[in-house]
Amino acid sequence: MPYVNIRVTRENGTPTAEQKAELIKGATELLVRVLGKNPATTVVVIDEVDTDNWGVGGETVTRRRRQGK
Amino acid sequence: MPYVNIRVTRENGTPTAEQKAELIKGATELLVRVLGKNPATTVVVIDEVDTDNWGVGGETVTRRRRQGK
Amino acid sequence: MPYVNIRVTRENGTPTAEQKAELIKGATELLVRVLGKNPATTVVVIDEVDTDNWGVGGETVTRRRRQGK
Amino acid sequence: MPYVNIRVTRENGTPTAEQKAELIKGATELLVRVLGKNPATTVVVIDEVDTDNWGVGGETVTRRRRQGK
């Protein structure tokens, strides 16, 4: 019954549906491999966050990207 | 001041506005009944998650629904 | 596969084990009743938070309790 | 490496892009000032929540706003 929450910025069309499926598969396999958890009850939820809503270094990612960071 | 976060997939038009109101009412009543909390400061937040973004058993819910799971 | 996270302060020995069991039971029943979810895959997680770590009105709950709030 | 998650309702066009940038700046400065954290690895994420999805006092914020609360 592990719960894994993956939060990433939504940028340039990513994460795509395929990438999200891959993240879910990989995160589940990780919990199975390391802790022997039951994949059938392992929940993975991906949150895609707008770059205006994600900050690092006191700046929005929108602004950082404009500055080539 | 309890904080309750309910995360569900967004599927077939659910949860509707009425259902969300019912979840908020029910969750608040639960905290009042069991812990005697003050409803006026009980916060309930519902997150609706796309089925591409929710995984169980290593698969997206989108894929599981296509397979009738 | 709903995920419900209930965050409450830990005060005066509450929530007790019985209260936590009651919260889990009640939250699961709510998701079943309102959204028809499968209880077997409904996850409820309770976080107990120290009163030094919970703030309302700009003050810790520890301080508010000392002031009879 | 602090992680700060700010959850607010989305109402009347707020929070604007400028307000979100201000929240990110302010939250980062707070962690630097109080705990001496490195701003370069301080992550701030803002979640904007629909008023149908946010409840206080057992009611949705949508309903409370209609009642002038």
Added chain:
Amino acid sequence: MPYVNIRVTRENGTPTAEQKAELIKGATELLVRVLGKNPATTVVVIDEVDTDNWGVGGETVTRRRRQGK
């Protein structure tokens, strides 16, 4: 700057320090492999939850384990 939160029950001495290090390593590699994220700014946080505080099927994990589930 992805943020990954892994929530698991604390049972029988697990997760051990080594397992937690393995989860952190694996989750970071997953974000690098699938989304090309920078490992240096990928944050992984593991929450260990008491079995009294985790519910599935309307029951605490403590109770389920006693019943051999």
Added chain:
Amino acid sequence: MPYVNIRVTRENGTPTAEQKAELIKGATELLVRVLGKNPATTVVVIDEVDTDNWGVGGETVTRRRRQGK
């Protein structure tokens, strides 16, 4: 009714009770200043995370600190 969750590692006795009170005060003031929110219903919750449970760059903070990072 904003909800602010601040997650930091627990290291060398920090954050102290005074620092936590300062974080709560500062985060509340930030929401009042920027969004005009009501401090009386602004909730701030601080999670202190063990350095074995926090990873950056694929490593636990425990390991990074041993390496002087």
